Every structure is written in C-alpha cells, then in structure tokens.
Amino acid sequence: MIDCVFIGYNDMPFAIVEKTMGAKGKDSIDYKNLNINFINYKGLPLTASEVFNTFYYENRDMNDGIGPMNFDNIFSPAIAYLGTYLDRRKLSFEFINFFQDEKERLISLLEENQIATIGIITTFYVSAFPIIDIIGFIRRHNTDAKIVVGAPYVASQFRSLDEESQQKLLKTIGADFYVNSAQGEATLVRIIDSIKNNIPVSDINNIAYRLGDKYVKTPVLEEDNKLEENTVNWKLFKDSLGSFTAARTAISCPFSCMFCGLPKQAGKYQTISVEAIEREFNTIEETGKIKYINIVDDTFNIPLDRFKDILRMMIRNKYSFKWTSNLRCQFVDEETIQLMKEAACEGVFLGIESGNQQILQNMSKFASIDKYRTGLSLLNKYGIISFASIIVGFPGETYDTFMDTVNFIEECQPTFYNAKIWYYDINTPITGQKEKYDIKGSGLQWSHSTMDSETAINLVHEMLFKIQNSIFGPQYNFEFVAIFNLLHRGIALDNIKKFIMSFNQGVKQKLINPGIPEISSEIVESMRKALA
Ligand code: B12
Ligand code: SF4
Known part of the structure; x- marks a missing residue:
C-alpha cells in the first residue's frame, strides 16, 4: 500500500488560456493583460518558453539532460x-512532479498499486480547471484511492466564497x-491514519469531507508545523531530480504591503536557523545533481545579519550550485552584495513596485527610492542579474507617478523588469482604505479616485515602448526563473537578452498592428540566431 501519491503542477495548454481570455473580447482587460506575453507563430499563440522550445530544439536532441523549458524543470x-x-x-x-508529462507513469501507479490517498498540490492554481482535469484522469484509472485536495487553493477559496458557492465548488471538483x-x-497525516485504521474523519480539524450529497466542514485550527523540524531531505528525491530545484528558509513574511495577501494566506512568519539551512543544503549537494536553486522566501535578506550568516555558511561550504532569490534591495549594503556574489548568487527578483515615493508609501512598502537606487547600483556593479517587478495603477497612481516609475527604471537599469496592472484582491490590507481612495470593483476590473484599470493596462503596454535601458521579462512559464534556466543550458546572457528582446519586438508588432496574423520573418530569424 502506498500511503500517498502526490500530483504536482498541471499546466493547462496556453492556446486554451488564450482562447478563454479571447472569448472575453480582444479589448477586455484580461486579454490585454495576456497579450503582452505571447506572439503568434504558425497559427498558434506561443509564450516565450514555447517559442524557445520551438527554435532551440530545431537542431538539438530533446534528451539533453534538461529537456524542453517547462515548469517541471524545477x-x-x-x-x-x-x-x-x-x-x-x-x-x-510516490509522486508525479508534472502532471502533463508523466501521465503514463501515473497510470501504472494508479492501476498497479493499492493507494490510500492521492494528494493534489495546489500552490499555483487560481482556478479549479487543472484540479478537475487531474481528478477526471485519476478516476478513469483508480476509483478506490481517496483524493485529497490541499491546501493553498482550498484556503484561498474558503476565504473569498460564501457557503453556497463553496459547496458548489467542492461538488464540481469532486474530491x-x-x-x-x-x-x-x-492534517494529511491524520487523513491517512483514519483511512488506514478506519477511524471516523469527523474529528480531524481543517478539512471538508463528503457526507451524502454535501461536504461537511470541520473546525479550523491553524497548523503550526515547525519548518526547523521539517527541512527537506533531498536525498529522498535523488533519482527524480533534474538540475534545478527550489528551497525555502522561511514561511510567510514579516511585512504587510497594502496590495499583498501573502502574509495572511501563509500564516505566522517563521524562519529556520543557519544550521538547519546548512543541513538541508548539504543534502542537496550530496545528491550531486543540482546546478541551480531558486530560494522562494519572500524576504530572504531580512533580518540582514541572519542573511549574512547564511551567505558566509554557503561560502564556507563551497557548494557547487548557484542560486537566485527574492531580495528587498533597500535593505542591503555593499558587504552583503559582495557576500552574495561570493556565495554564487546569480540573480535576484526585486519587488520594486513603483518609482514614486508617495506610491511606495501608499503601499506601505517601507522603501525609499534612494535606497532602491543604491541597491540596484550595487547589484549592477557586482554583475548580479536583477529583475524588477512593477505594479501599475495602485491607488494614488497618476500619469505623473507612472512616469516616475518609467524614469526610475531607465536611470537604475535593472537587467530585466516586468510590469503588471494592480490586481485588487479584496482580502488585502488596502480594503481598509476603500473609502479613502474610493475603490470600486475588484480583481482586474477596478477604479479608484486617481485611475481605472483600463488606463492602467494601457500604461503597462506603453512601458514596453518607452523603456530602453531594461528588458521586459514576459510571463507564463517564463518570468524570472526562466533566465537562469537558459543560462544553465550554456546560453550566454547577451544571447538570452537578444532572444527576449526579439520576442518583445514581436509583441510590440502585434500591439501596433493588431490585424497582423503572424510575427515577421525578421523577428523569427533574430530569435533563431540568438539561440543558435
Ligand atoms: C516560486 C513561485 C513562482 C515561480 C514558480 C517556479 C517553479 N517552477 O517552481 C513562478 C515565478 C514561475 C510562479 C508563477 C506563478 N505564480 Co507563483 N509563487 C511562487 C512563490 C514565491 C513560492 C511557491 C513555492 O514554491 N512555495 C514553497 C512550497 C513548499 O510551499 P507551498 O507550495 O505553499 O506548499 C506547502 C503548503 O501549501 C502545503 N500544500 C501544498 N499543496 C498541498 C496539497 C496537499 C494535499 C496538502 C495536504 C498540502 C499542500 O504543503 C506545502 C508544505 O507546507 C509563491 C509565494 C510564496 N512565498 O509562497 C508564489 C505563488 C504561489 N504564486 C502565485 C501565482 C498566482 C502565480 C501565477 C499564477 C502568476 C501568474 N499570473 O502568472 C503563476 C502560475 C504558474 C504559471 N503558469 O506561470 C500565487 C498563488 C495564489 C493563490 N493560489 O491564490 C502565490 C502564493 C503568490 C501570491 N501571493 O500571489 N510562481
Ligand atoms: S509584497 Fe512581499 S514583502 Fe510585501 S507583504 Fe507581500 S510577500 Fe511580504
């Protein structure tokens, strides 16, 4: 008997995503939001990773040890x-890291074993479709195993839906x-225990379980598992690891930015000791496989002393892997950046959000433009790749504050940037100031006293044309981590930049002339050349 089979990410084909968004109208905010992340080639909408896979593998063997660029590379x-x-x-x-690529193995697991539970990982889902797709597949091959859907997607839906909509959703998913x-x-351990030992599940907290044609919810008692006691033993996964992985040294975040739901969603902030990180990193090193780790902590460099101790520990161990992380660059000094470089940091993701001081204050970002400037110049000085993330349209934003952001990027020159329209999640702290800013609507459809989402999305598009000194990093399985995926295939940074710039040229062609069916042959050739 296998106690649990975990099923990892189910990446829905981008052509379906594009069609679904297209049905809302090509002028809809959702579609415009998507439009800057793909180009049309041979009748298909392709994301940057799909374009990469198309051209890079034209004359190469896909069995190159990494394989096509996808979510399962990590x-x-x-x-x-x-x-x-x-x-x-x-x-x-047992586990399936990436649902779409490992269906054959999943079928044999489902058909040839007795399985107590199947745990569906939901970290990246913002809709139920990928989960429904997985459950339909499982049930065609195994009707006995109990399907457990957890936990981030469920928690976020329970927070935002009323009781009737929750019941409807749970029934539609059918776990x-x-x-x-x-x-x-x-909670998962208690579910497994109750299934194996025939114990009633009604005593387990934090679950919804099926009873007749309804789901019964048990009381919520927040789990307080200590990360310190559950660092990953990577040796358990040795045979399935590729070259890239992710790790974390903290849960949640000590800040409370007005636009962000993460601290509430992820619960109590906790960090682990440098010794525990060393133990975990040693197991990564002992697998002998990993070339690159993305450290997913939201505030890896807070507190700064702990960060420096981690960096010194990494330097002392002379790990063979390189790494990237999020960085709050307003809290670094030159010594930190030197240590980061020495500890084999390749790049950082920066939640810059805005180049205007008042907007940063409205966001409760605890950052000053001057400190951002210093941080970015140090990163550039030491050759650490930076990726600045920008939000356009937060309450208080005007054309002038937007232009401050454009000018800030032009001046400070992060290697890459990405701009997104503000997404109004009603479960974020800014809701407490709804009246102050006269905020109406939610999600991508909003207006407030100084801007509306229609204007904001047009400004995001404008950025692609205005900014010359930093490169727009497209989304959808590309983003920040993709750059390091390409670097570790041996592609030079200059060529990566050329590839992405050509891709962005294709996007701009489409924005200027929405009628054109395909990108031009010059752009196709320049992307091919960059990857040759
Ligand atoms: C790294 C990251 C990325 C990377 C992923 C790279 C990769 N291949 O791994 C990139 C940049 C590509 C990315 C993309 C996206 N991301 Co992202 N990402 C993150 C980040 C920073 C870390 C996720 C992570 O690895 N966590 C570490 C693991 C260990 O934690 P975990 O997954 O939560 O799992 C724990 C529990 O939740 C639980 N659990 C999880 N599943 C299950 C299942 C069962 C059965 C049980 C019992 C328990 C359980 O157990 C785990 C151990 O405690 C989070 C923010 C954060 N700090 O968490 C956002 C986050 C997950 N991303 C988010 C989003 C929205 C996205 C995108 C949709 C954004 C977009 N619009 O494109 C895309 C989706 C993917 C795509 N198609 O591109 C949201 C999800 C929000 C939600 N679900 O409501 C988050 C939370 C950020 C946020 N606050 O908005 N992301
Ligand atoms: S944006 Fe980053 S720093 Fe701010 S609350 Fe969210 S996770 Fe924390």
Whole structure:
C-alpha cells in the first residue's frame, strides 16, 4: 500500500488560456493583460518558453539532460516538503512532479498499486480547471484511492466564497477531502491514519469531507508545523531530480504591503536557523545533481545579519550550485552584495513596485527610492542579474507617478523588469482604505479616485515602448526563473537578452498592428540566431 501519491503542477495548454481570455473580447482587460506575453507563430499563440522550445530544439536532441523549458524543470518544493514530512512519520509516498508529462507513469501507479490517498498540490492554481482535469484522469484509472485536495487553493477559496458557492465548488471538483490550511501536512497525516485504521474523519480539524450529497466542514485550527523540524531531505528525491530545484528558509513574511495577501494566506512568519539551512543544503549537494536553486522566501535578506550568516555558511561550504532569490534591495549594503556574489548568487527578483515615493508609501512598502537606487547600483556593479517587478495603477497612481516609475527604471537599469496592472484582491490590507481612495470593483476590473484599470493596462503596454535601458521579462512559464534556466543550458546572457528582446519586438508588432496574423520573418530569424 502506498500511503500517498502526490500530483504536482498541471499546466493547462496556453492556446486554451488564450482562447478563454479571447472569448472575453480582444479589448477586455484580461486579454490585454495576456497579450503582452505571447506572439503568434504558425497559427498558434506561443509564450516565450514555447517559442524557445520551438527554435532551440530545431537542431538539438530533446534528451539533453534538461529537456524542453517547462515548469517541471524545477522540482516541486511542495512535494519535497510533504514527502519528507510523511517519510519522517514512516509513511510511504510516490509522486508525479508534472502532471502533463508523466501521465503514463501515473497510470501504472494508479492501476498497479493499492493507494490510500492521492494528494493534489495546489500552490499555483487560481482556478479549479487543472484540479478537475487531474481528478477526471485519476478516476478513469483508480476509483478506490481517496483524493485529497490541499491546501493553498482550498484556503484561498474558503476565504473569498460564501457557503453556497463553496459547496458548489467542492461538488464540481469532486474530491473526497479538502484541506483548508496554509500548511496541511499534519492534517494529511491524520487523513491517512483514519483511512488506514478506519477511524471516523469527523474529528480531524481543517478539512471538508463528503457526507451524502454535501461536504461537511470541520473546525479550523491553524497548523503550526515547525519548518526547523521539517527541512527537506533531498536525498529522498535523488533519482527524480533534474538540475534545478527550489528551497525555502522561511514561511510567510514579516511585512504587510497594502496590495499583498501573502502574509495572511501563509500564516505566522517563521524562519529556520543557519544550521538547519546548512543541513538541508548539504543534502542537496550530496545528491550531486543540482546546478541551480531558486530560494522562494519572500524576504530572504531580512533580518540582514541572519542573511549574512547564511551567505558566509554557503561560502564556507563551497557548494557547487548557484542560486537566485527574492531580495528587498533597500535593505542591503555593499558587504552583503559582495557576500552574495561570493556565495554564487546569480540573480535576484526585486519587488520594486513603483518609482514614486508617495506610491511606495501608499503601499506601505517601507522603501525609499534612494535606497532602491543604491541597491540596484550595487547589484549592477557586482554583475548580479536583477529583475524588477512593477505594479501599475495602485491607488494614488497618476500619469505623473507612472512616469516616475518609467524614469526610475531607465536611470537604475535593472537587467530585466516586468510590469503588471494592480490586481485588487479584496482580502488585502488596502480594503481598509476603500473609502479613502474610493475603490470600486475588484480583481482586474477596478477604479479608484486617481485611475481605472483600463488606463492602467494601457500604461503597462506603453512601458514596453518607452523603456530602453531594461528588458521586459514576459510571463507564463517564463518570468524570472526562466533566465537562469537558459543560462544553465550554456546560453550566454547577451544571447538570452537578444532572444527576449526579439520576442518583445514581436509583441510590440502585434500591439501596433493588431490585424497582423503572424510575427515577421525578421523577428523569427533574430530569435533563431540568438539561440543558435
Ligand atoms: C516560486 C513561485 C513562482 C515561480 C514558480 C517556479 C517553479 N517552477 O517552481 C513562478 C515565478 C514561475 C510562479 C508563477 C506563478 N505564480 Co507563483 N509563487 C511562487 C512563490 C514565491 C513560492 C511557491 C513555492 O514554491 N512555495 C514553497 C512550497 C513548499 O510551499 P507551498 O507550495 O505553499 O506548499 C506547502 C503548503 O501549501 C502545503 N500544500 C501544498 N499543496 C498541498 C496539497 C496537499 C494535499 C496538502 C495536504 C498540502 C499542500 O504543503 C506545502 C508544505 O507546507 C509563491 C509565494 C510564496 N512565498 O509562497 C508564489 C505563488 C504561489 N504564486 C502565485 C501565482 C498566482 C502565480 C501565477 C499564477 C502568476 C501568474 N499570473 O502568472 C503563476 C502560475 C504558474 C504559471 N503558469 O506561470 C500565487 C498563488 C495564489 C493563490 N493560489 O491564490 C502565490 C502564493 C503568490 C501570491 N501571493 O500571489 N510562481
Ligand atoms: S509584497 Fe512581499 S514583502 Fe510585501 S507583504 Fe507581500 S510577500 Fe511580504
């Protein structure tokens, strides 16, 4: 009997995403939001990663040790944590890292084994479709195993839907159990225990379980699993690891930016000791496989002393892998950046958000433009790749504040940037100031006293034309981590830049002339050349 089979990310084909958004109208905000992330080639809408796979593998073997660029190039950290947690409790597990690529193996697991539970990882889902797709597949091959859907997607839906809509959603998805928690590992163990030992599930907190034609919800008692006691044993995953993985040294975030729901969603902030990080990184090193780690902590460099100690530990160990992380660059000094370089940091993702001081204040970002300037100039000086993330349209934004952001990027020259329209999640702290800013609507459809989302999305498009000194990093399986994926295939940074700039040229062609069916042959050739 396998106690749990975990199923990782189910990436819905981009052509379906494009068609769904297209049905809302090509002038809709959703479609315009998507439009800057793909080009049309041979009758298909292709994201930057799909274009890369098309041209890069024209004359290369796909069995090159990494394979086409995709989500599964990075091993799922959720599977790593949950699997280690079960292993420490003498429970057995199997996993599928990437649903679309491993269906054959999943079929044999489902048909040839007795399985107590199937745990569906939901970290990246903002809709139920990928989960419904997975469950339909499972049920065609195994009707006995209990399906457990957890935990981030469930928790976020329970927070935002009323009781009737929750019941409707749970029935549509059709799982046996839902885990309502920011963590969920302890709850999963209790579910497995109750299934194996025939114990009633009604005593398990943090779940919804099926009873007749309804789902019954049990009381929520937030799990407080200590990350320190559950660092990942990467040796357990040795045979399935590729060259890239993700790791974390903290949960949640000590800040409370007005636009961000993460601290509330992820629960109590906790960090682990440098010794525990060293233990975990040693297991990564011992696998002998990993070339690159993305450290997913939201504020890896806070507090700064701990960060420096981690960097010194990494330098002392002379790890063979390189790494990237998020960085709050207003809190760094030259010594930090020197240590980062020495500890093999390749790049950082910067939540810059705006180049206007008042907007940063409205966001409660605890950052000053001057400190951003210093941080970025140090990163450039030491040759660490930077990727600045920008939000356009936060309450208080005007054309002038937007232009401050454009000018800031032009002056400070992060290697890459990405701009997104402000997404109004009603569960974020800014809701407390709804009246002050006269905020109406939600999601991507909003207006407030100084801007509306229609104007904001047009400004995001404008940025692509205005900014010359930094490169727009497209989204959808591309983003920040894709740059390092390409670097580790041996592609020079200059060529990566040329490839992305040509891709962006294709996007701009489409924005200027929406009628053109395909990107021009010159752009196709320049992308091919960059990847030759
Ligand atoms: C790294 C990251 C990315 C990387 C992923 C790279 C990769 N291949 O791994 C990139 C940049 C590509 C990315 C993309 C996206 N991301 Co992202 N990303 C993150 C980030 C920073 C870390 C995620 C992570 O690895 N966590 C570490 C693991 C260990 O934690 P975990 O997955 O939550 O799992 C734990 C528990 O949740 C639980 N659990 C999880 N599943 C299950 C299942 C069961 C059965 C149980 C019991 C428990 C359980 O167990 C785990 C151990 O405790 C988070 C923010 C954050 N700090 O968490 C956002 C986050 C997950 N991303 C988010 C979003 C929205 C996206 C995008 C949709 C953005 C977009 N519009 O394009 C895309 C989706 C993917 C795509 N198609 O491109 C949201 C999800 C919001 C939500 N679900 O409501 C988050 C939370 C950020 C945010 N606050 O908005 N992302
Ligand atoms: S934006 Fe980043 S720093 Fe701010 S609250 Fe969210 S996770 Fe924390």
